[in-house]
Amino acid sequence: MSTTQTAGSHHHEPEFSTKPIWRTFWILLGITLVELVLATIHLKTGFPPKLVLNGMYLILTCAKAFYIIAEFMHLRHELKNLIMTIGLAALLFVWFIIAFLWDGGSFKELRNRYDRHHYEMSKEKAPNPEGEHEPAAKKPGSAE
Amino acid sequence: MAQTIPAGQKWWSGGKSPFNVEYGKLMMWYFLMSDAFTFGAFLISYGSIRFATNGWPDPNEVFRAFPGMGGLHLPLVFVSLMTFILIMSSVTMVLAVAAGHQNDQKAVTKWMILTIIGGIAFLSCQAWEWTHLHGEGAWWGRNPFINADGSKATTNFTNFFFTITGFHGFHVFSGVIINIIMLIKNLRGDFAKRGHYLMIEKAGLYWHFVDLVWVFVFTCFYLL
Numbered sequence: 001m002s003t004t005q006t007a008g009s010h011h012h013e014p015e016f017s018t019k020p021i022w023r024t025f026w027i028l029l030g031i032t033l034v035e036l037v038l039a040t041i042h043l044k045t046g047f048p049p050k051l052v053l054n055g056m057y058l059i060l061t062c063a064k065a066f067y068i069i070a071e072f073m074h075l076r077h078e079l080k081n082l083i084m085t086i087g088l089a090a091l092l093f094v095w096f097i098i099a100f101l102w103d104g105g106s107f108k109e110l111r112n113r114y115d116r117h118h119y120e121m122s123k124e125k126a127p128n129p130e131g132e133h134e135p136a137a138k139k140p141g142s143a144e
Numbered sequence: 145m146a147q148t149i150p151a152g153q154k155w156w157s158g159g160k161s162p163f164n165v166e167y168g169k170l171m172m173w174y175f176l177m178s179d180a181f182t183f184g185a186f187l188i189s190y191g192s193i194r195f196a197t198n199g200w201p202d203p204n205e206v207f208r209a210f211p212g213m214g215g216l217h218l219p220l221v222f223v224s225l226m227t228f229i230l231i232m233s234s235v236t237m238v239l240a241v242a243a244g245h246q247n248d249q250k251a252v253t254k255w256m257i258l259t260i261i262g263g264i265a266f267l268s269c270q271a272w273e274w275t276h277l278h279g280e281g282a283w284w285g286r287n288p289f290i291n292a293d294g295s296k297a298t299t300n301f302t303n304f305f306f307t308i309t310g311f312h313g314f315h316v317f318s319g320v321i322i323n324i325i326m327l328i329k330n331l332r333g334d335f336a337k338r339g340h341y342l343m344i345e346k347a348g349l350y351w352h353f354v355d356l357v358w359v360f361v362f363t364c365f366y367l368l
Contacts, residue, residue, distance in 0.1 A: 018242055025235045029228070036224055039367060043204055043219065054368050061363045065356055072238050072352045080146045081155070082163040082173070089177060093184055100188045104195030112198065122198035126290040126297070 024071040031060050172346045176353045179315075183357050186311065187364055190304045199291030201301050203366050206289050209276050223366050226269045227358065230316075233262025234355040237323075241348045244341025249330060252344060256327040259351065263320040270313050274306070282306075305365060312354070312361055319354045322347050 035057060042053050070076035075083055112119045147164065155162045163170055194200055204219040211222070240255035281288035287302045326347045335341045 018239060021235060021238045021242065025231065028231050032224065032227055032231070035363075035367060036220060039204075039220055057363055057367045061359060064359050068234065068352055068356050068359070072234055072355075073349055076146070078147060079149070079164050082165065082170075083146060085163075086173060086177065090180075093181065097184065097188055097191070101191045101195050104192035107192075107196040108198065111196070119198070122295055124296065125294045 020071060024067050027067055028064055031064050035060050166342055168346055169342065169349070172349050176349060179353065180357075183308075183311070183360070186308050187360060190308060190364060193300055193304070197298060197300065199293050199295040199297065201287075201289040201297050202292035205292070206277075207273075207366055209273075211272050211276075220366060222269070222273065223362060226266055226273075227362055229262055229266050229269065230355050230358050233259045233266070234352055236262060237348045237351045241341070241345050244335065244344045247336070247339075247341070249333070249336050252330050252335070252341065253327065256323060256330060256344075260320055260323050260327065263316055263323065263351075267313060267316055267320065270309065270316075274309075277302075277305075308361060309365070312357055315354050315357065319347075319351050322350060 038048075038053060038056060042048065042050070048056070069086075075086060149164070155164075161167065161170075207223060208217045208219040209222065210216065210218045236255045236258040240252050240259060243251035243255055282302045282305075284303055284306055285299055287297050287299045289297055289301065291297045326344055329335065329343070330341075335343065
């Protein structure tokens with residue numbers, strides 16, 4: 001869908017349709033709702049497993065990002081070269097993110113393996129064994 | 145898809161604007177890239193530390209309040225509302241830009257006002273969330289929540305949360321200010337006089353960027 005760029009003096013240009021904008025809105029809303037439904041199902045039943053769930057969140061988030069950038073920010077309708085300028089840098093950045101998260105995970109594994117003390121310390125339970133924080137209004141004297 | 149142009153078009157030989165966009169718009173894109181890297185750096189540091197830490201609080205336990213619902217546990221509901229508000233304000237912003245393309249000054253005013261209201265609503269929600277968490281004892285350097293596995297949590301959790309959402313909230317705030325300035329300029333007829341609403345478009349790019357960052361912050365802190 002090409003957009004006509006005029007200085008505003010044309011009166012016979014094709015009607016600028018707001019349909020794609022609302023369509024994108026419904027898509028974004030739908031994706032967010034899917035994420036919430038997944039979160040609720042996981043909360044209630046434990047399915048799907050956390051790792052799979054996180055993978056799905058990431059894919060859905062990237063889909064949302066794609067729609068916001070392409071339609072709302074209009075990048076899809078710009079020149080190929082501009083799309084590449086933004087897109088290539090973004091893709092490299094995505095790899096950057098994955099690499100560092102992977103590195104973090106690796107750091108944890110290695111530290112747990114070679115630092116017994118650290119591993120055991122992290123297993124120590126918190127002073128309040130009930131597990132949940134108390135809202136301030138309910139129990140004013142609870143430990144913080 | 146992308147714009148169609150005659151083959152063999154020389155973009156860098158002078159006489160025309162490379163990428164076929166206005167200078168200000170291109171510079172806004174470059175600025176947004178730099179800001180994206182800054183936010184990305186914050187989120188990556190959060191992710192790396194979290195992945196390297198054995199225990200971490202469960203977001204469903206920490207973020208489960210809703211204004212006016214007392215102690216009722218509604219995990220993720222409030223933050224979903226915030227996401228919806230911001231996406232809506234992004235939609236109204238695009239509609240403002242669309243109205244600008246049709247030189248409809250009145251419609252631009254209408255959509256900009258709605259966008260500003262959306263931005264203020266989001267900031268109010270975030271302020272409520274911060275106040276609520278602070279009331280429970282959370283702040284930079286103070287973490288009252290415990291990990292999902294029952295062990296004592298590190299203050300990294302609250303430090304990162306307040307820093308990153310604060311940095312994002314600051315962007316929303318500056319975006320609202322910029323939108324207000326755009327509204328005033330529009331009401332004064334500055335854009336009608338110029339014959340184009342390109343400034344609205346550039347402000348729109350910034351606003352969408354703010355929305356985009358929220359999508360990632362929401363995912364990292366509340367979902368993952």
